Amino acid sequence: QEQLRESGGGVVQPGGSLRLSCTASGFIFRSYGMHWVRQAPGKGLEWVTFIRNDGSDKYYADSVKGRFTISRDDSENTVSLQMNSLRAEDTAIYHCVKDMDWGFGFWGQGILVSVSS
Amino acid sequence: QSALTQPPSASGSPGQSVTISCTGTSSDVGGYNYVSWYQRHPGKAPKFMIYEVNKRPSGVPDRFSGSKSGNTASLTVSGLQPDDEAIYFCASYAGRNNWVFGAGTQLTVL
Numbered sequence: 001q002e003q004l005r006e007s008g009g010g011v012v013q014p015g016g017s018l019r020l021s022c023t024a025s026g027f028i029f030r031s032y033g034m035h036w037v038r039q040a041p042g043k044g045l046e047w048v049t050f051i052r053n054d055g056s057d058k059y060y061a062d063s064v065k066g067r068f069t070i071s072r073d074d075s076e077n078t079v080s081l082q083m084n085s086l087r088a089e090d091t092a093i094y095h096c097v098k099d100m101d102w103g104f105g106f107w108g109q110g111i112l113v114s115v116s117s
Numbered sequence: 118q119s120a121l122t123q124p125p126s127a128s129g130s131p132g133q134s135v136t137i138s139c140t141g142t143s144s145d146v147g148g149y150n151y152v153s154w155y156q157r158h159p160g161k162a163p164k165f166m167i168y169e170v171n172k173r174p175s176g177v178p179d180r181f182s183g184s185k186s187g188n189t190a191s192l193t194v195s196g197l198q199p200d201d202e203a204i205y206f207c208a209s210y211a212g213r214n215n216w217v218f219g220a221g222t223q224l225t226v227l
Contacts (some may be wrong), residue, residue, distance in 0.1 A: 035216075037218075044206070044218055044219065044220040044221065045206065045208075045218040045221075046218065047208075047215070047216040047217065047218065050214070050216075057214075059214035059215070061215065095162070095163075100165065100168065100174070101168045101169060101172070101174075102151040102153070102168065102169060102210055103151070103153035103165060103168035103169075103208065104153065104155065104163070104165065104208060105165045105168075105174070106165065107162040107163045107164075108162060109162050110162070
């Protein structure tokens with residue numbers, strides 16, 4: 001059974017950093033690209049970033065470009081999101097998502113990141 | 118404000134069909150056949166229902182179908198069942214390695 005479990009969320013001050021991790025199980029992790037998608041309070045979903053299955057390409061939404069970095073460790077079946085220079089508008093639930101057929105094939109439950117002084 | 122426009126709500130009685138629209142632009146929905154649909158029950162993670170406009174992942178009932186015309190994609194749920202009551206949202210590839218979502222439509226089974 002597929003599982004994606006996010007960790008590392010919490011409260012951070014504006015300008016601070018946080019690192020999210022997502023551990024996968026139940027599928028061949030190295031065969032799939034992975035996304036992070038977020039949902040701010042009262043707002044719709046926003047795609048954040050994507051990494052190819054082999055890590056060769058990484059893409060970012062304009063809103064996070066230059067501040068967020070996605071990476072993966074296939075030996076640990078994990079994908080990570082390093083978030084720097086955090087802003088209040090980065091407050092959201094962050095979901096780790098398995099890519100499938102140009103869609104978001106399987107979602108983690110999500111983890112809360114709150115940027116507040 | 119979400120990039121793709123969906124009606125906030127839709128409803129139908131058990132056994133009926135309901136169609137939910139998702140309107141974008143020629144830069145996303147209209148420009149690519151990479152529209153997908155998701156079902157979200159309260160407190161649960163979204164579930165992948167439709168990909169590439171009209172294809173169903175394994176395990177999704179054929180009561181769920183997708184289509185597209187121009188800049189508008191649609192999800193049709195036939196033979197409504199009580200468990201179909203959920204939020205449905207769409208997503209589309211938007212070019213330049215970017216994806217966009219709709220805000221979601223609350224489907225109520227009367």
